[in-house]
Amino acid sequence: MIEAKDLTKIYYLDAVQVQALDKINLKIEKGEFISVMGPSGSGKSTLLHLLGGIDRPTFGKIFINSADVTKLSDTELSDLRRDTVGFIFQIFNLIPTLTALENVMVPLFPRGADLKWVEERAKALLSMVGLKERMNHKPTQLSGGERQRVAIARSLVNQPQIILADEPTGELDSKTGREIILLMKKLNEEENVTVVIVTHDPRVSELTERIIYLQDGRIVREERSYD
């Protein structure tokens, strides 16, 4: 379903080069529920951004459903991403002038969907993450964990086949965080959604079936659980 071949990303800054990813080879099958761990700066967000087509590699290939995404134009890539991927950003990227409800509806706006239906779906997702009472708050009127949950609800509104979650529980207490991961696990088991979660929290990774460890832009270890 998602495959990376010799995936490499180098950031160029004036005199300096930062090798964020160094020949990553990785295969993620449809319906897998995996986590990615590693030290701060090890390349986790970079990997997720490349897998989700939000950024382009410097070298190497990415295949989503066997399509070579490095061959797609920017428009084709963003269409594929919009239809297939739900992305939860490490820094949320909420639109400050829109309410929580409007922020969740944004991914479905350009598609001519029935606005009443989009609103109902967004409300249902916000209730599911415990934000029924906060729908009309703007991001500055929400707590850190509430903003994170808006970002989570938004990632689900277009019923993605792939969820790429960059530290989705970083601002949440353990009870709320656990509920979020179990929600993703439910989508994974009932609808075969592929889920990739970047996390620093072992209580999150222990709920996944496979853990990929990054260090200095490389995969250094993998663990699988069989229960």
Place this chain on the structure above:
Amino acid sequence: MIEAKDLTKIYYLDAVQVQALDKINLKIEKGEFISVMGPSGSGKSTLLHLLGGIDRPTFGKIFINSADVTKLSDTELSDLRRDTVGFIFQIFNLIPTLTALENVMVPLFPRGADLKWVEERAKALLSMVGLKERMNHKPTQLSGGERQRVAIARSLVNQPQIILADEPTGELDSKTGREIILLMKKLNEEENVTVVIVTHDPRVSELTERIIYLQDGRIVREERSYD
């Protein structure tokens, strides 16, 4: 050193009122090393913002070193804050057009300090949090955990008497997070700096000597350790 009396904060949004804090009574002695925990939305950031003079209460009093801060003008409050408090925001609040180094230097700019000395101090703090190789990166060119560490270094540059840290390890792997808390513990033990850490992470709170639990804007429980 810091005292809250019947501290209350109500946010007003058109038709709705949110009671974020409800008559909080709290005394923090100089040199204490405490943590604040509680569910997402329970009022932790609001409490920290009021204690740090970043926002004003709706009712109730706050005393910093016996001075009633609710009686200070905005200018007096921001002077007190700048001289006394190091604040680590849950959402970092880094200036996107400045480098990591410049961001750390910002709190000392208006004070006519020798610029070379300010730069040396900022560099030392960035090295201390592991960012020696990232000083010239702008925030968008840093990982989530690197941005968090810039925010941490910045909070220490004016040698504050009080550190108020809002989830300072939320984006960090456990090794880096532990180093940050031990750094604060060192400042607490060697220089008697008062430290208040909002956290969701029990591995952080177990390093503190007192834990305050919030729920729905109230203190519901306290724990003290005596070892």
